[in-house]
Amino acid sequence: xxxxxxxxxxxxxxxxxxxxxxxxxxxxxxxxxxxxxxxxxxxxxxxxxxxxxxxxxxxxxxxxxxxxxxxxxxxxxxxxxxxxxxxxxxxxxxxxxxxxxxxxxxxxxxxxxxxxxxxxxxxxxxxxxxxxxxxxxxxxxxxxxxxxxxxxxxxxxxxxxxxxxxxxxxxxxxxxxxxxxxxxxxxxxxxxxxxxxxxxxxxxxxxxxxxxxxxxxxxxxxxxxxxxxxxxxxxxxxxxxxxxxxxxxxxxxxxxxxxxxxxxxxxxxxxxxxxxxxxxxxxxxxxxxxxxxxxxxxxxxxxxxxxxxxxxxxxxxxxxxxxxxxxxxxxxxxxxxxxxxxxxxxxxxxxxxxxxxxxxxxxxxxxxxxxxxxxxxxxxxxxxxxxxxxxxxxxxxxxxxxxxxxxxxxxxxxxxxxxxxxxxxxxxxxxxxxxxxxxxxxxxxxxxxxxxxxxxxxxxxxxxxxxxxxxxxxxxxxxxxxxxxxxxxxxxxxxxxxxxxxxxxxxxxxxxxxxxxxxxxxxxxxxxxxxxxxxxxxxxxxxxxxxxxxxxxxxxxxxxxxxxxxxxxxxxxxxxxxxxxxxxxxxxxxxxxxxxxxxxxxxxxxxxxxxxxxxxxxxxxxxxxxxxxxxxxxxxxxxxxxxxxxxxxxxxxxxxxxxxxxxxxxxxxxxxxxxxxxxxxxxxxxxxxxxxxxxxxxxxxxxxxxxxxxxxxxxxxxxxxxxxxxxxxxxxxxxxxxxxxxxxxxxxxxxxxxxxxxxxxxxxxxxxxxxxxxxxxxxxx
Numbered sequence: 001x002x003x004x005x006x007x008x009x010x011x012x013x014x015x016x017x018x019x020x021x022x023x024x025x026x027x028x029x030x031x032x033x034x035x036x037x038x039x040x041x042x043x044x045x046x047x048x049x050x051x052x053x054x055x056x057x058x059x060x061x062x063x064x065x066x067x068x069x070x071x072x073x074x075x076x077x078x079x080x081x082x083x084x085x086x087x088x089x090x091x092x093x094x095x096x097x098x099x100x101x102x103x104x105x106x107x108x109x110x111x112x113x114x115x116x117x118x119x120x121x122x123x124x125x126x127x128x129x130x131x132x133x134x135x136x137x138x139x140x141x142x143x144x145x146x147x148x149x150x151x152x153x154x155x156x157x158x159x160x161x162x163x164x165x166x167x168x169x170x171x172x173x174x175x176x177x178x179x180x181x182x183x184x185x186x187x188x189x190x191x192x193x194x195x196x197x198x199x200x201x202x203x204x205x206x207x208x209x210x211x212x213x214x215x216x217x218x219x220x221x222x223x224x225x226x227x228x229x230x231x232x233x234x235x236x237x238x239x240x241x242x243x244x245x246x247x248x249x250x251x252x253x254x255x256x257x258x259x260x261x262x263x264x265x266x267x268x269x270x271x272x273x274x275x276x277x278x279x280x281x282x283x284x285x286x287x288x289x290x291x292x293x294x295x296x297x298x299x300x301x302x303x304x305x306x307x308x309x310x311x312x313x314x315x316x317x318x319x320x321x322x323x324x325x326x327x328x329x330x331x332x333x334x335x336x337x338x339x340x341x342x343x344x345x346x347x348x349x350x351x352x353x354x355x356x357x358x359x360x361x362x363x364x365x366x367x368x369x370x371x372x373x374x375x376x377x378x379x380x381x382x383x384x385x386x387x388x389x390x391x392x393x394x395x396x397x398x399x400x401x402x403x404x405x406x407x408x409x410x411x412x413x414x415x416x417x418x419x420x421x422x423x424x425x426x427x428x429x430x431x432x433x434x435x436x437x438x439x440x441x442x443x444x445x446x447x448x449x450x451x452x453x454x455x456x457x458x459x460x461x462x463x464x465x466x467x468x469x470x471x472x473x474x475x476x477x478x479x480x481x482x483x484x485x486x487x488x489x490x491x492x493x494x495x496x497x498x499x500x501x502x503x504x505x506x507x508x509x510x511x512x513x514x515x516x517x518x519x520x521x522x523x524x525x526x527x528x529x530x531x532x533x534x535x536x537x538x539x540x541x542x543x544x545x546x547x548x549x550x551x552x553x554x555x556x557x558x559x560x561x562x563x564x565x566x567x568x569x570x571x572x573x574x575x576x577x578x579x580x581x582x583x584x585x586x587x588x589x590x591x592x593x594x595x596x597x598x599x600x601x602x603x604x605x606x607x608x609x610x611x612x613x614x615x616x617x618x619x620x621x622x623x624x625x626x627x628x629x630x631x632x633x634x635x636x637x638x639x640x641x642x643x644x645x646x647x648x649x650x651x652x653x654x655x656x657x658x659x660x661x662x663x664x665x666x667x668x669x670x671x672x673x674x675x676x677x678x679x680x681x682x683x684x685x686x687x688x689x690x691x692x693x694x695x696x697x698x699x700x701x702x703x704x705x706x707x708x709x710x711x712x713x714x715x716x717x718x719x720x721x722x723x724x725x726x727x728x729x730x731x732x733x734x735x736x737x738x739x740x741x742x743x744x745x746x747x748x749x750x751x752x753x754x755x756x757x758x759x760x761x762x763x764x765x766x767x768x769x770x771x772x773x774x775x776x777x778x779x780x781x
Contacts, residue, residue, distance in 0.1 A: 224295055351502075
């Protein structure tokens, strides 16, 4: 007969942040121990309160199943040493082995064990090996490092199978059927009958053992308390879970604080209440922060909680008073003065100070606006990447130092949007100034936000204060993406500078290690580019972020040794690594949108500058195409053609075309002599062309494929140039039937060498026509 098993581990208060993982670990370890012992169960439930971890296993049998184990041994004629080793392994004698076809077998019958014994061993093992993130020793036994460790001192264990106590042997920790109720409402002992009455007896003693029920009470009653006062609770699910983890009998209470504190920034008040006091904030009917809070008591007070509310109000007033002091002191110091202190903060030993970073970001943000990349209605496609050249020693970089963001090939510096550029540069120069303020020192989570408030209070333009406030955004999936031009310029410049800077010094993410959060910076840059429709090639953007680091390494009259080291660094830096890294993050970002990573590879593999807007448009069109019957069949035909060409090691000379350097199959039509106008010569050339693409009796299927390519190639080329990628895919779709018929009716490896070469050239032309739209070799399937 199966019974339910109850386990409770009673201790001092368990930190709320550890309870969720502890419940999961307890269920996992218990299931593993039972499986190892061969003891079945019908399900496991775990609960937690601040003082206890509890587990109920349903349907546990009274004994384990008897097991018959058979182990194959050595042959009868095996050397004595082999037989002796087998006997030691099985614990049997020679006479107990069975003979079968000249081979010895050990048959071991293991009788079932009492579930009580199995559970006692399992619980003892779990307690001794429980994986707390932090644990402690206590009492006289703690002098030994071998003593029991637990998150807080472990007081007692309740272990009952059905109605039978399971004797768990752990030195210094009593085991039985007795536990304790609420620390204040029912501090005395409670005797449990088993799993069937555990939750009910605890509830009668003011302990709600189900953590999910406590969370529901906190969530609903806190909202109700605010609603009674005509307010709205600021939702915070993390705070709900934390308050449920701090209480065994949660009672939400509404309190109020002095409205004078509302002149402190809203985020400071909310963070003070949340982080230091675990209070919920409230808003009024206009959405403004109200001078009220909701705390969660752990007792049902006789006075309705008045004394509790007053005590919490006084503590909060002290916290808010400190916050207001920091705020008032910081407002007195202009952000320009604060920014000067950034030269004393090292950003990275190889990348200089925060002031150095601010200088780079300011110049880059201004350039983004002046170039029309940010804050300009016309889409900009970008330009050639700046490739700074270092020539001669010492003063060779004087021009670069004057304007490292301007490359001579770009022409005269643009002057459009000068006012917007000034705002972007101003915001960038002040964006990090709040790092040295007292407010950010007290509340590091508010960096940027505090700077925005200070800028507004000190009379900076709204565009500047907003950019300072939001320039770290987006900081994670689902975070708001800035759209204001000044904010976008500063945020994008900051992220590009971080990525390029750490790549410059070889600090790239590896595996699961990303100590400088470069992946997050790349995702943030991607969101900014896509959300704001920024049309600029990544190579171009990154190449204009590099001069800021060059300026720091090259200067007039620098020593030869320093110059040689700086030049070696510049020559060793591969600028293509940054776009590839960002595209790799794009795959992760687009995975949730259902975009296949192999299609991004197929487009990225083309020898083009990477414009993310264009790349994704191309990928979306490609995905829509390859999921159609035409796309599936064309992909199969492409792979067949590519495999034939690879097997034959077939290559063609490169010739110039409108597309740049391309491998052009010479089927005859491409011969420039076909353009001559002299009738006699034209007739001869036509005959030559026919002979090149096939004799007069060449298969019709071969000529049909040539005609289809003649029609599809210019259509695809025009569509790609116009960024009509759906049209380009439609042009490729027209090749499906001709290529399928060609493979069905024509033998590529013809005995005639000229026919074979012509047909291989034709397949190469087909392959290259497809490549102009996407590299189909990267597509899976």
